[in-house]
Amino acid sequence: MILARPARLALVLLVVTFLSYALLDLLPGDTTTQILGLSASEEARERLRAELNLDDPLMVRYLDWLGGLLTGDMGTSPITSVPVTEALAERLPVTLELLVAAQLIALGLAVPVGVAAARRAGRALDQALTALSFALLSTPVFVLGVVLILVFAVELRLLPATGWTPISLDLGWNLTSVLLPAVTLGCGQMAVYARLLRTDLIATLQEDYITLARARGLSPRRILWRHALRPSAISLVTAVGLNLGALIGGTVIIETLFGLPGVGRLIVESIFSRDYLTVQGGVVLISVGYVLVNFAVDLVYVAVDPRIRRA
Amino acid sequence: MKRLTVSTALLTSLALGLAPALAACSGERPVAPSDGAAATAGASPVRGGRLVYGLGADAAGFNPVTDQFAAVSYSMAGTIIETLVGVTASGGWKPVLAESLTPSRNADEWTVKVRPGIAFSTGEPLDGKTVMANLEAQKASPLTSSVFTPVGSFELVDPMTVKVKLTGPWVAFPYHLASQIGMVVPPSSLADPEAASRRPVGTGPFVFKEYTPGSRMVVARNPSYWRKGLPYLDEVEFRVLPDTQTRAQTLEAGGIDAMGTTRDDDIVKFGALKDAYTVKRASGMSVPEYMFMLNTAAPPFDDLRLRRALAHATDRAAVIATLRGGLTEEADGPWSKDSGWYAPGGDYPAYDLEKAKALVGQVEAEKGQVSFEVITPPDPNTMQGIELAQDMWRKAGVEVRIRQVDQADLVNRAVTGDFQATVWTQFSSADPDGEYVWMHQNYARPVGSVALNFSRLKDLRLSQALDTGRSNPQDDVRKQAYATVQQRLRELVPYVFVDHLSTGAVIARTGVGGIGEHLLPDGDRGVPLTGAPIPYHPFSQVWVGGR
Numbered sequence: 001m002i003l004a005r006p007a008r009l010a011l012v013l014l015v016v017t018f019l020s021y022a023l024l025d026l027l028p029g030d031t032t033t034q035i036l037g038l039s040a041s042e043e044a045r046e047r048l049r050a051e052l053n054l055d056d057p058l059m060v061r062y063l064d065w066l067g068g069l070l071t072g073d074m075g076t077s078p079i080t081s082v083p084v085t086e087a088l089a090e091r092l093p094v095t096l097e098l099l100v101a102a103q104l105i106a107l108g109l110a111v112p113v114g115v116a117a118a119r120r121a122g123r124a125l126d127q128a129l130t131a132l133s134f135a136l137l138s139t140p141v142f143v144l145g146v147v148l149i150l151v152f153a154v155e156l157r158l159l160p161a162t163g164w165t166p167i168s169l170d171l172g173w174n175l176t177s178v179l180l181p182a183v184t185l186g187c188g189q190m191a192v193y194a195r196l197l198r199t200d201l202i203a204t205l206q207e208d209y210i211t212l213a214r215a216r217g218l219s220p221r222r223i224l225w226r227h228a229l230r231p232s233a234i235s236l237v238t239a240v241g242l243n244l245g246a247l248i249g250g251t252v253i254i255e256t257l258f259g260l261p262g263v264g265r266l267i268v269e270s271i272f273s274r275d276y277l278t279v280q281g282g283v284v285l286i287s288v289g290y291v292l293v294n295f296a297v298d299l300v301y302v303a304v305d306p307r308i309r310r311a
Numbered sequence: 312m313k314r315l316t317v318s319t320a321l322l323t324s325l326a327l328g329l330a331p332a333l334a335a336c337s338g339e340r341p342v343a344p345s346d347g348a349a350a351t352a353g354a355s356p357v358r359g360g361r362l363v364y365g366l367g368a369d370a371a372g373f374n375p376v377t378d379q380f381a382a383v384s385y386s387m388a389g390t391i392i393e394t395l396v397g398v399t400a401s402g403g404w405k406p407v408l409a410e411s412l413t414p415s416r417n418a419d420e421w422t423v424k425v426r427p428g429i430a431f432s433t434g435e436p437l438d439g440k441t442v443m444a445n446l447e448a449q450k451a452s453p454l455t456s457s458v459f460t461p462v463g464s465f466e467l468v469d470p471m472t473v474k475v476k477l478t479g480p481w482v483a484f485p486y487h488l489a490s491q492i493g494m495v496v497p498p499s500s501l502a503d504p505e506a507a508s509r510r511p512v513g514t515g516p517f518v519f520k521e522y523t524p525g526s527r528m529v530v531a532r533n534p535s536y537w538r539k540g541l542p543y544l545d546e547v548e549f550r551v552l553p554d555t556q557t558r559a560q561t562l563e564a565g566g567i568d569a570m571g572t573t574r575d576d577d578i579v580k581f582g583a584l585k586d587a588y589t590v591k592r593a594s595g596m597s598v599p600e601y602m603f604m605l606n607t608a609a610p611p612f613d614d615l616r617l618r619r620a621l622a623h624a625t626d627r628a629a630v631i632a633t634l635r636g637g638l639t640e641e642a643d644g645p646w647s648k649d650s651g652w653y654a655p656g657g658d659y660p661a662y663d664l665e666k667a668k669a670l671v672g673q674v675e676a677e678k679g680q681v682s683f684e685v686i687t688p689p690d691p692n693t694m695q696g697i698e699l700a701q702d703m704w705r706k707a708g709v710e711v712r713i714r715q716v717d718q719a720d721l722v723n724r725a726v727t728g729d730f731q732a733t734v735w736t737q738f739s740s741a742d743p744d745g746e747y748v749w750m751h752q753n754y755a756r757p758v759g760s761v762a763l764n765f766s767r768l769k770d771l772r773l774s775q776a777l778d779t780g781r782s783n784p785q786d787d788v789r790k791q792a793y794a795t796v797q798q799r800l801r802e803l804v805p806y807v808f809v810d811h812l813s814t815g816a817v818i819a820r821t822g823v824g825g826i827g828e829h830l831l832p833d834g835d836r837g838v839p840l841t842g843a844p845i846p847y848h849p850f851s852q853v854w855v856g857g858r
Contacts, residue, residue: 029719033726036454037379039748042761044453080372081505082524090524149557153564161561162552164526259552259561261526269525273371274719 020283031274075277084281095262101182106189114197133191145184162259181258200232241297360855361546365570373511375494382842392513396488398741400836404485418480429537431497480782483744516542516851543854569819571845575636591827593815595650599843603807604735608767618804620670622660624707642808644797645738654794657801667707682710685732689715725765728758739843766805773799815846825853
């Protein structure tokens with residue numbers, strides 16, 4: 001099953017990249033106008049179209065691009081004249097750090113919140129945490145982001161409102177610059193994870209082996225953290241993998257809101273400027289990342305629940 | 312005890328997430344020390360210090376020969392690369408890298424004498440050969456060649472002098488050298504355009520230090536800058552902050568020292584805080600016009616009555632009160648009253664709903680129900696304006712559909728004539744001749760062909776007036792010519808003008824001085840702010856005082 005993964009990855013990539021190539025081709029607007037501006041002559045536009053092979057059929061251009069991809073060449077952006085791999089490599093660390101930080105914050109908050117709600121299911125704390133989860137789930141990230149900036153940057157002046165400091169420049173300032181965006185992005189995920197964990201934990205706590213553990217006199221804390229949490233985490237682990245797509249979508253908004261130079265913003269800017277090659281490169285990157293993360297999630301299942309290994 | 316357990320878990324979790332960052336944070340990003348004392352606007356310039364400047368977008372490259380320059384490009388690259396000419400506060404032009412520009416008697420030749428004793432930061436000297444190589448590269452570039460259409464050839468007269476031979480008289484030629492096409496880069500940049508696109512080199516007050524695409528650009532003082540005593544700042548950091556609201560919040564939070572904006576909310580809010588911020592707004596010829604551009608080559612706006620009806624139905628005062636907080640002035644042409652080129656005359660249709668209804672009725676009687684589609688980019692502010700106009704036009708009996716398209720699609724439709732009406736912002740050239748290609752009938756092509764005259768209006772009188780303005784060196788004759796241009800535009804209504812969009816502004820904290828207050832090399836005051844939608848300005852005479 002694991003060996004079939006690379007083949008599946010290749011198939012997914014083929015389908016996704018072709019579809020995105022075709023969709024971009026359908027978009028109205030002209031790359032030559034984006035490059036040359038409004039005042040360029042028709043002759044100059046025609047010359048550029050020929051130079052960029054924009055008049056070739058879609059399939060010819062796609063296969064040409066695919067051939068380049070197989071040799072590790074994603075092409076050079078006709079808009080910025082920067083190699084696509086270079087542009088993505090510059091932006092990837094920002095998005096990766098944002099994603100990882102958001103997931104860590106979401107999980108770091110969701111586990112205690114979920115456990116606390118499950119232990120007191122139906123009581124005031126559970127209801128309060130449920131209300132908080134729904135509030136976070138129903139708040140759009142751009143609203144939450146603006147509110148957090150107002151509180152922590154404008155009023156309290158604890159954190160910078162915008163901007164990015166790379167890790168290589170200063171770790172402390174890097175963490176400072178990623179915190180607000182990561183909290184904004186992670187809050188919605190936290191609510192989802194906490195709800196999932198709470199539901200699964202409540203079900204697990206009603207299992208026979210938990211009753212047996214209680215009868216043996218094990219402390220509630222030990223039962224909860226040692227015996228109930230792990231088997232209740234399967235849905236949570238699945239959600240972490242599947243939510244990566246939603247998180248990447250969220251980074252587009254977050255990166256724009258907080259002025260972070262990440263892959264999400266690069267892709268959106270490239271779509272608006274009809275920079276097909278950069279968009280394609282971004283699509284490949286996200287597709288590969290998504291498949292690899294979900295592959296890793298499959299491996300984590302085995303570690304979380306030994307029954308899967310035995311099966 | 313149980314409650315304590317839960318709280319501990321929550322707090323631990325929070326602390327794990329927040330502690331490292333809070334520990335690293337003092338609330339303000341560290342800045343290079345300034346050797347100047349505290350200062351406020353109006354005080355003497357302070358040498359040293361670092362300015363952090365918020366921009367709404369990144370530049371699409373810094374090579375003036377190969378990359379399309381927007382206002383942000385001029386802000387960023389303009390710190391490093393200088394132009395041959397500058398525009399004065401009174402709307403004239405003065406040499407910058409050029410020592411002089413002298414026209415022949417009928418202005419069909421211009422002799423450009425290069426200012427001596429200037430070198431690029433690479434050490435390469437600035438001379439006539441380099442200037443000519445730059446002009447030739449611009450003429451050959453598909454990006455800028457259309458501006459050089461009237462240019463025949465260049466000739467190196469002596470090591471510091473270039474003669475530009477034109478195909479006809481062109482009195483406003485120097486104004487064009489104040490823009491991207493007049494920027495001069497060293498031979499090494501011309502030889503390696505890709506490197507020049509990422510690491511700009513010039514003769515300017517600053518040198519390139521660092522650039523992270525989509526994030527920031529840092530420039531540092533050029534120690535061998537040819538204008539003695541300048542620049543005042545040690546460093547400028549341009550930070551790309553696309554979201555207008557968070558850009559303003561970053562200024563409030565002290566994360567940046569100054570920013571550009573087009574939001575009337577920002578102008579009102581920061582303008583009220585006079586002790587903390589200064590607001591500089593664009594004015595005169597630098598201000599673009601907000602309008603609805605009509606395609607005069609396609610139904611229904613090939614009918615002049617309907618174009619006039621639409622203008623009669625547009626309550627410009629209501630738009631300004633509703634959308635601009637009353638900050639702008641009504642427009643009835645491409646140049647504002649404070650520009651020096653404004654001329655009354657012509658019969659621009661004032662707001663009069665009854666006249667609008669009557670004209671629509673006439674057209675309907677001949678051609679049936681009047682309806683059209685207006686295209687707009689999907690941003691909320693523009694949509695508000697369109698919906699307001701839709702409501703006004705419906706009251707006149709015209710059925711209007713709104714179609715949202717992205718900016719790239721909108722521009723493409725304008726260029727190829729695939730539209731009936733579109734929201735549009737244009738006309739901020741320093742000299743009226745800068746609008747020549749957008750209005751002259753020689754640049755109007757049939758729908759489906761690429762045309763620079765997007766409204767596709769063909770009018771002989773208007774085009775002849777544009778030709779006169781381009782070729783006649785006498786100021787009064789030029790003024791009369793451009794008065795005719797305005798008159799014809801008012802009569803023929805290819806554009807339903809709304810307002811002079813003077814909400815382009817630069818907002819700075821009060822410790823920042825010199826924004827919009829620079830002198831050109833020969834002592835003339837330069838134009839304070841220029842460009843649209845967010846204006847730009849030079850940074851050589853900007854300084855920072857108290858923080």
